[in-house]
Amino acid sequence: MHMANIQNLNKQQIRQINQSIPALGNEGSTVPNRLSAGDILNSLFNLGGNVVTYTTNATANTQDTIPHGLPYVPRGYLVINKGAAVDLYDGGTAWNVTNLYLKATVANVPVTLIVF
Secondary structure, three states: OEEEEOOOOOHHHHHHHHHHOHHHOOOOOOOOOOOOHHHHHHHHHHHOOEEEEEEOOOOOOOOEEEEOOOOOOOOOEEEEEEOOOOOEEEOOOOOOOOEEEEEEOOOOOEEEEEEO
């Protein structure tokens, strides 16, 4: 399990996010109130968030306990990388100030999340 606190993306990181999630907007868009994907994620980071990397349970569809490192109960997460085609879903236990609980459709897959 790996966690890293994140804040203030640099321009290159924002550009990379924009390229990987183009449907959310365009960097420097002239459309009023339309933020790019990188701008949206940077805003989330500035609210406080952590990048969490873990490997899904050895048995598919079994709850994983994932420490998030935030000083509050998370509001959500975004999957930013996964080692195989896997879906994550609510594990059934209420999230708390220490952990979030998820299940995965595939066993032993490395996953990276932004938890906010």
